[in-house]
Amino acid sequence: MDPRIRTHAETIVDHSTRIEAGDNVVVTMPAEAEDLAVALHEALGERGANPVFMNNSERAARAYLRASDADDFETPSHQLALFEEADAFVIARGGANVSEQSDVSPDTNAAYRRAMRPVLDERLEKRWCLTQYPSSGHAQLAGMSTEAYEEFVWDAVTLDWDAQREHQAQMVDILDGADEVRIKSGDETDITMSVAGNPTLNDYGEHNLPGGEVFTAPVKESVEGYVHFDLPLYRKGKEIEDARLRFEDGKVVGHSAERNEDVLTGILETDEGARYLGELGIGMNRSIDQFTYNMLFDEKMGDTVHMAVGNAYADTVGEGNERNESAEHVDMIVDMSEESVIEVDGEVVQRDGTFVFEDGF
Structure with a gap:
């Protein structure tokens, strides 16, 4: 594993969210960020925290949104309960296709955001960190090679x-x-x-x-x-x-x-x-x-x-x-x-x- 990934994980745990023993931590990342998820779980284990991992799939989200009737969206009580019990939340971007949800209608997105608002509000009450994994999809969006984008992301993450x-x-x-x-x-x-x-x-x-x-x-x-x-x-x-x-x-x-x-x-x-x-x-x-x-x-x-x-x-x-x-x-x-x-x-x-x-x- 690239040592910069471990440094990234250590920064999340010690600087961004200040994880302590016994903390309940929700981790949400796409499959492309698995190395960061692994390094983060190792760091959480060393500190005695309790992680729950959720795979963030833009393809799955697109499929759900396109198949749903926007009038039927409700706040998912089980997801809300998860964040009510959490002490910290970590999410990483880094999916393969940054345009995956481009054919979901703005009205559907707006209706879903309204339904999810109580979940978002609960998350924002916790210690939380949003970060980026340098995937090839985001490198392409930035007009950079994957290697150059990796350096760009990790230089920014490991600032003084x-x-x-x-x-x-x-x-x-x-x-x-x-x-x-x-x-x-x-x-x-x-x-x-x-x-x-x-x-x-x-x-x-x-x-x-x-x-x-x-x-x-x-x-x-x-x-x-x-x-x-x-x-x-x-x-x-x-x-x-x-x-x-x-x-x-x-x-x-x-x-x-x-x-x-x-x-x-x-x-x-x-x-x-x-x-x-x-x-x-x-x-x-x-x-x-x-x-x-x-x-x-x-x-x-x-x-x-x-x-x-x-x-x-x-x-x-x-x-x-x-x-x-x-x-x-x-x-x-x-x-x-x-x-x-x-x-x-x-x-x-x-x-x-x-x-x-x-x-x-």
């Missing part, structure tokens, strides 16, 4: 997370206690939002591995303006290109996309909360320097900002502020490397991708 935390803490200090954030990029993005009272979190490889962002939630009805997400989004096997959203009183009141607009529409029509922003994130991981059509990596890239329509993480909503709730949480990215600024309470804190605390600002 203490140093990354300290670097990002500088931006956390700027946002914590702030009121208004304004994002401007070119002629098609000018959006403002309040973050007053909402905590800013420092993601350094815990819930997401790799990490590399700071993020918070906008005050629900404060978002105003328009945004062009000029980097594409790969969603259930379909690429959404050049998504544009327009907000009034926090709500999406207009949207378009150059490609697969129907998929974007399906996301926004999932439920009422899907038309509001649940997250503002700022990418700060300079080691992720290539766009790969994988949001787990792409949203962490330096020189980017991402916003997620849908559910807000509870930890990012302060006491007294309304939390946006939705079965969706869909991140979309703005390239901030040129003709772009981030303003916090009227002060420019990033210009063309360079932060106020970095050389060259």
Whole structure:
């Protein structure tokens, strides 16, 4: 086994989820990630944890979704019970075909997400980690050889997370206690939002591995303006290109996309909360320097900002502020490397991708 796989597993267990003896751990991975599953189970055994392994098959999921009547979806009580009893949850992406579910209708996906929302909410209450296994399917999507993609993934996963935390803490200090954030990029993005009272979190490889962002939630009805997400989004096997959203009183009141607009529409029509922003994130991981059509990596890239329509993480909503709730949480990215600024309470804190605390600002 490649020793980097064992390092990956050790990072998940010791850094991301802090597994202890007696912990009940749910592990979900595709067949292509079996080596990581084996290394992870070995690490869990050494620490005295109790794993349950679930094979995540995109083919099986596609078959179920296409055969089902969307009106009949119900929350699976047995799966909910599993996560109620769990202490930690680990999921790895890495299937063979990233387009496996491309012929499942947006309406079906939305109905299924609504039914699964209680399961998702329960999972998010636990210690959890989402990570990536460098499969050939994702390498192909990224336009890289399998070997190059392996190096890309494992270099990102094994970053010095203490140093990354300290670097990002500088931006956390700027946002914590702030009121208004304004994002401007070119002629098609000018959006403002309040973050007053909402905590800013420092993601350094815990819930997401790799990490590399700071993020918070906008005050629900404060978002105003328009945004062009000029980097594409790969969603259930379909690429959404050049998504544009327009907000009034926090709500999406207009949207378009150059490609697969129907998929974007399906996301926004999932439920009422899907038309509001649940997250503002700022990418700060300079080691992720290539766009790969994988949001787990792409949203962490330096020189980017991402916003997620849908559910807000509870930890990012302060006491007294309304939390946006939705079965969706869909991140979309703005390239901030040129003709772009981030303003916090009227002060420019990033210009063309360079932060106020970095050389060259």
